[in-house]
Amino acid sequence: xxxxSLRNSPPFSPMDGGEVAEIMGSxxxxxxxxxxxxxxxxxxxxxxAFSLPQVPDLDFEAVGLRFLxxxxxxxxxxxxxxxxxxGFATKNAVDLSIEEARVFIAGERQQLSxxxxxxxxxxxxxxxxxxCGLYSRGELISQLPKERRIEEKEIESFREGCxx
Amino acid sequence: xxxxxxxxxxIPEFDRFVEAIYRPLPATARINTLxxxxxxxxxxxxxxxxxxxxxxxxxxxxxxxxxxxxxxVENLMGHIHLQEEISMVSPVVLDPRPGERxxxxxxxxxxxxxxxAMMMENRGLLVAxxxxxxxxxxxxxxxxxxxxxxxxxxxxxxxxxPAQKFDRVLVDGPCTGQGMARKDQKVLGxxxxxRSLGLQRLQAALLxxxxxxxxxxxxxxxxxxTFAPEENEGVVSRVLDQVRGLSLQEVSVPNLKGSPGxxxxxxxxxxxxxxxxxxxxxxKNDTGGFFVAKLVKE
Numbered sequence: 205x206x207x208x209s210l211r212n213s214p215p216f217s218p219m220d221g222g223e224v225a226e227i228m229g230s231x232x233x234x235x236x237x238x239x240x241x242x243x244x245x246x247x248x249x250x251x252x253a254f255s256l257p258q259v260p261d262l263d264f265e266a267v268g269l270r271f272l273x274x275x276x277x278x279x280x281x282x283x284x285x286x287x288x289x290x291g292f293a294t295k296n297a298v299d300l301s302i303e304e305a306r307v308f309i310a311g312e313r314q315q316l317s318x319x320x321x322x323x324x325x326x327x328x329x330x331x332x333x334x335x336c337g338l339y340s341r342g343e344l345i346s347q348l349p350k351e352r353r354i355e356e357k358e359i360e361s362f363r364e365g366c367x368x
Numbered sequence: 369x370x371x372x373x374x375x376x377x378x379i380p381e382f383d384r385f386v387e388a389i390y391r392p393l394p395a396t397a398r399i400n401t402l403x404x405x406x407x408x409x410x411x412x413x414x415x416x417x418x419x420x421x422x423x424x425x426x427x428x429x430x431x432x433x434x435x436x437x438x439x440x441v442e443n444l445m446g447h448i449h450l451q452e453e454i455s456m457v458s459p460v461v462l463d464p465r466p467g468e469r470x471x472x473x474x475x476x477x478x479x480x481x482x483x484x485a486m487m488m489e490n491r492g493l494l495v496a497x498x499x500x501x502x503x504x505x506x507x508x509x510x511x512x513x514x515x516x517x518x519x520x521x522x523x524x525x526x527x528x529x530p531a532q533k534f535d536r537v538l539v540d541g542p543c544t545g546q547g548m549a550r551k552d553q554k555v556l557g558x559x560x561x562x563r564s565l566g567l568q569r570l571q572a573a574l575l576x577x578x579x580x581x582x583x584x585x586x587x588x589x590x591x592x593x594t595f596a597p598e599e600n601e602g603v604v605s606r607v608l609d610q611v612r613g614l615s616l617q618e619v620s621v622p623n624l625k626g627s628p629g630x631x632x633x634x635x636x637x638x639x640x641x642x643x644x645x646x647x648x649x650x651x652k653n654d655t656g657g658f659f660v661a662k663l664v665k666e
Contacts, residue, residue, distance in 0.1 A: 255518035360439040361416035
């Protein structure tokens with residue numbers, strides 16, 4: 205087979221799922237039941253979410269979904285983790301107006317007055333999660349990966365959401 | 369006529385087929401039920417002024433009336449995955465269930481992988497394999513966007529995939545891609561009999577390995593997006609000859625018009641059982657072209 209890029213990478217080590225649920229619970233108020241049936245693994249400075257408690261006995265490139273980056277002082281949830289679980293958030297979550305959502309989708313920063321603490325927040329529009337934002341001193345900074353951003357003028361057919 | 373004239377005797381309503389193959393494909397997408405539900409998604413799109421119509425044969429598939437579906441916010445959120453209609457058929461035939469162990473042997477870029485992950489409701493194990501380094505990046509990116517947590521990505525040469533036991537295996541092999549002509553006309557110019565025959569060896573080796581790593585009673589689906597019998601019935605009959613204890617099952621998807629596989633082609637006699645395979649032609653359902661075979665291991 206072709207040489208695996210993982211051969212020299214750190215292994216996936218199982219984590220205490222309660223610990224990860226606690227991080228998501230204390231920051232976003234996501235109940236631990238949201239992660240029922242999900243196992244977590246640490247590789248390097250990333251936490252991965254996977255459907256099984258053991259990784260398969262194969263030489264793999266990735267298992268499951270990159271869930272949290274623990275590189276910085278504060279764990280940073282990935283866009284895809286929040287798109288999947290952010291709907292359960294009860295705090296540190298902002299639902300943007302359509303104009304604000306367009307700025308976020310374009311990857312920009314904007315002034316925003318919101319009842320959230322400084323740090324990472326779940327960003328949604330019309331009840332559907334767009335991704336992760338960094339809220340700091342009245343400013344919301346989009347954390348969308350560059351390859352997912354859409355320039356404001358390019359956004360297609362975006363009007364009101366459907367509510368929850 | 370770009371290598372299609374050889375099919376004049378086997379493709380029904382051949383004039384309509386040729387006419388269809390030079391028309392562009394309609395924009396289609398799959399609703400990703402790992403992240404949204406169908407009613408909510410349809411409501412969102414309609415609210416945004418995007419006309420959409422579910423497929424008659426598959427409730428998660430929709431046709432969209434929009435200029436740039438890639439720039440829809442629903443795409444950014446992973447609520448839809450842009451995918452050609454007919455490519456959704458092989459996971460439907462595979463019919464994976466939540467909690468099973470499934471292998472997608474030739475997975476990149478991951479449209480069918482993410483469809484399988486969704487059908488498995490993010491439970492069990494789906495191994496998505498592809499040897500090509502560059503293609504694995506798009507596979508991983510599509511799995512992340514889909515919110516698939518039950519996928520393990522591997523990069524083995526599929527012909528030598530390690531010994532494992534899977535409930536279901538999809539072998540969506542590399543092919544000459546004639547069925548993709550409506551997306552990219554250049555595929556027709558690149559076709560040659562030599563290429564089809566060269567690929568046949570690889571496809572048969574992949575399918576054979578797929579069968580070997582299926583557990584007894586397991587299902588193996590073989591699919592391609594080409595019309596060339598050398599890469600379709602030719603591959604299936606070769607593997608049926610080589611491997612004992614395999615049965616070929618009827619492929620039939622309600623409300624999707626399929627044509628039976630070919631029992632004979634040129635000098636090759638594939639046998640009547642090959643009619644259980646399904647061929648999908650562009651003029652029948654206004655889609656791309658496709659071939660699907662379903663094997664069950666004793």
